Amino acid sequence: MKHGRIWAAVLACALLFTGCAGGGDTSANAPSTPMEEAFAGRDMTLSVRLMAVGDNLIHDVIYQQAAARGSGGYHDFGPVYRQIAPIVAKADIAVINQEVPVASDLYPLSSYPAFNSPKELAGQVEGLGFNVVSYANNHMYDKGSAGLAESKRVFDALPSVTVAGIYERGSYDDIPIREENGIRFAFLSYMEMTNVGSSGDTCGIYLKDEETIRRQMELARQQADFIVVNVHWGAEGSDTPNAYQKEEAQKLADWGADLILGHHPHVLQPIAELTAADGRQVPVIYSLGNFVSAQKGNYNMAGGFLDCTVVLDMKTGETRVEGLSFIPTVTQFGSRFSNLHIVPFADWSESQAAAHGLAGNGFSYQFVKRQLENTFGNYLKTGA
Incomplete structure (x- = not known):
């Protein structure tokens, strides 16, 4: 653009x-x-390395283990994320889908089907290096509009974090903008559905509200060089994007999205590169899967980082995406979800797979390897 x-x-x-x-x-x-x-003689491009991960889905066993590691009521999530921290550190912008509220000052902690996580999680997510938090998802209203507002307050209090997908009802013209290395990014987030409805003042935007989305795209184009859209859609458990996802992705590209990050299925879905109505090439990953969870399905264990470089040509004002790839991770745990943590696939071994809590039920190192290769093909890379 x-x-x-x-x-x-x-x-x-x-x-x-x-x-x-x-x-x-x-x-x-x-x-x-x-x-x-x-x-003359100078580099006339600016660049930003952008990474994105999927659902930060905190089940009770995860926050219970964090509580056991902490003291005085503090929850220490550090070991959950420690092994992937060096990957996050390589990003200028790191995006995470925060699947659950962090409203523990207002409501008790809870797990499926209506989640609520300790507020300390937010600061530890920021400490890892995640500086963009997307909140438009099917669990955003699990603690109502008040819980959503509290979650935004907790993340907004962190100096390096930009929150996307939460608005005061009717104030949708406030576009989250973040500048890195001289490039201005707009972050928009939408969801297909929510598990719990809400009529409160704090809310998100549904994909069906196309008039609002198109207006936000217009405003984002005026304020930013590059538009990132997080979108919660699709069928849980499906490793293939459905017709609705493909149709919506093309609409978002045509309306102005430069990069589309998909969430919700809890399993990985492929990367595609769409051609927008104005000729731009727009990458979409239909599902980033789970970043971390205590789900029980073999396909739920693999997650990872979409990795790319956003380049701005100062001569033309055009942006492009270079080096598009996927860095895989695995959620590792023992029996009864003991010692649950994320491991870069490059560091994961046959012996770890054999000791996994799901081993013996068709889950193995080769199973995950095939899943990753079949999903991402040439986009797959193991090192950061």
Whole structure:
């Protein structure tokens, strides 16, 4: 996309280097414009490494283990995420789908079907390096509008975090914007459904509200260089995107999305690259699966990081995605979900698979390897 903001920045840089728009060297060897003079011999691109993960789905066994590691009521989730922390650290922007409320100051902790996690989780997610938190999902109203508002308050109190997908009803023109390395990103989040309805003041936006979504896209195009859309959709347990997901993905691309991050099925679904109505190439991962959970299905264990570099060409104001790939992880635990934690697939072994709580029920190292290869093909990479 082209943006007047980019041209203004380029012109400002040109004037900074040349002193003024006129009066420069007019010799035959001199650059012919202030822009060319300012950037002669310079890299005229900006770049941001962006990573994204799926559902941070905190079942009771996970927060119970965190409580046992803490003291004085504090929940220590550190060991759950410790092995993947070096991957997150490589990102300039790291996006996570926070599947459950963190409203423990208002409501008791709870698990499926209506979740509520300790508020300490938020600070530990930020401490890992996740700086964009998406909240539009089917569990966002599990503690009602008040629980959603409290979750936003908890994350908003963290200095490095941008929250997407939570609004005060009717104030949908407030687009979450984050600037990294000179590139401005808009973060929008939508959901197909919620398990619990809410009529409160704090809310999310459903995919069916197309008028609101198209207006947000227009506003985001005016304010940002690159639009990231998180979307909660599809059928739980399905490793294949359905017709609705594909139709909605194409709409979002046509309306202005530059990258689409899918959630909700709790299993991985493929990456595709769509052609938008204006000719842009728009990557979509239909489901990032579970980042962490205590689900019991063989296909629920694999998750990981969508990894890419967003590049802004300062000459043209156009953005593009380079190096699109997927870095896989596995949720590892023993019997009865003991010692539950995430392991990079590159560090996961046959012996760990054999000791997994699901081993002996068709789950194995080769099972996960095949799942990853069949889902991502050439996009798959094991190292960060």
